[in-house]
Amino acid sequence: MAEWTQWTTWFYGWAMERLPLLLDLSIRLGFILLLAWGLRLAARRAINLVYAALKNRTDCIEDVKRIDTLVRVARYAASVVVFVIAGGLVLSVLGVSVAPLLATAGVAGIAIGFGAQSLVKDLFAGFFVLLENQIRVGDVVSIAGHDGAVEEVTLRYVRLRDYEGNVHFVPNGEITTVTSRSREFAHAVLDVGVHYRERVDDIFEVMKYVATGLREDEQLGPKILGDLDIAGVQSWDDSTVTLRARLKVVALAQWEVKREFLRRLKAEFDARGHEIPYPQVTLSFARETEKALIDQMSSRLAPRKLSSA
Incomplete structure (x- = not known):
């Protein structure tokens, strides 16, 4: 006690x-x-x-x-x-005491700086990205091999979300080229494949007709900033002739306008009887080979004689 x-x-x-x-x-x-x-x-x-x-x-x-x-x-x-x-x-x-800590931090900062060069690079790159207004929240961009909508921009990284919902964190130091799809306006590029038997000028008229109807649409019309710009024949492929045109639209409306244009163009092709191409293969034989094949098929198709009992 x-x-x-x-x-x-x-x-x-x-x-x-x-x-x-x-x-x-x-x-x-x-x-x-x-x-x-x-x-x-x-x-x-x-x-x-x-x-x-x-x-x-x-x-x-x-x-x-x-x-x-x-x-x-x-x-x-x-x-x-x-x-x-x-x-x-x-x-x-x-x-x-803060003074010794600051001195130690200065020495440590030099040592850490060599090991954290990528971090310093990211911070400086992020500063200039923001200063030069290269990337903004809400933009649709392509950076460092990734495409998506910008959700966040910091001094360290840029956060993207792609069409499938995947989130990508891209360090600013890895950004060498910025491709923006949401600045001022965009073009809906339209590649249309037609059969070799179709007249190209007739297809151009159908495309103009569809574009005119699209501009008169209540929802998509205000998003289209100009008439259909036809570039012409883009390429001759194996089974199709590819025609190219484009529509000037407001930013971020290019995919919506393109899908609706192609949908209406398909319906117009069906209504007018224009043929949509599909892969075709034509076989050519030498004369000797062709004659041998004909003789072989003739012998197979000829009626067999019944042998006597």
Whole structure:
């Protein structure tokens, strides 16, 4: 019992000596965290106000996409800055000197820089991608061998979702060429195959007729920006003559317009009796081979004489 009383007395004295320090430390840490939360909230609010002001000044969809992308990056950068400053203040309160850590971080940064060259490359490439407005959220692009709609653009990577729903994370350092299919306008390229017996000029008239009806459509008409542009005969293939034309449409409408045009063209071909080509093979034999085959078939088809009993 005496030992228990002695231990309790010692713990009480130890707690009373350090309780003010713990309370002071808790208050200071809480104030730093509260301040960091407030700064982060204020930064996001300021960014949202700037975003709303910029968005109200333009009606262009392209500019709105660019503003959305830049706002995402600004929010991310503001959060990183606030967390780094708060982390330094917390270390100072805990008695950890920040100066040696900064010196060590500088030396370590050089060492890590050699091992993280790809990361640094991604960050610099991402900065210029955003600065030059090459890729924006909502664009349909082809980068690093992947096609899809852009869902997110950061300083580190670009997130794409393809037609099948697969998500691709492409590091910015691997982006050497950006092919955008959603800038200002697009062309629905139409390759139509017809039989060699068909008159090309007649097929062109059918294509113009279908394109005219498509422009009068209530849903697709506003998406078409010009008349059918016929390029002519594209190629002579084994069983078909390929004709090429195109329609100028608003961005991202090229696939929808192309599918509907081909559907209507197929129906018009059926109605007018135009033949759709299919693979055909013509066999040619030498005269000697042809004569031998005829004799062989004649001998097989000739009636056999019944042998006498």
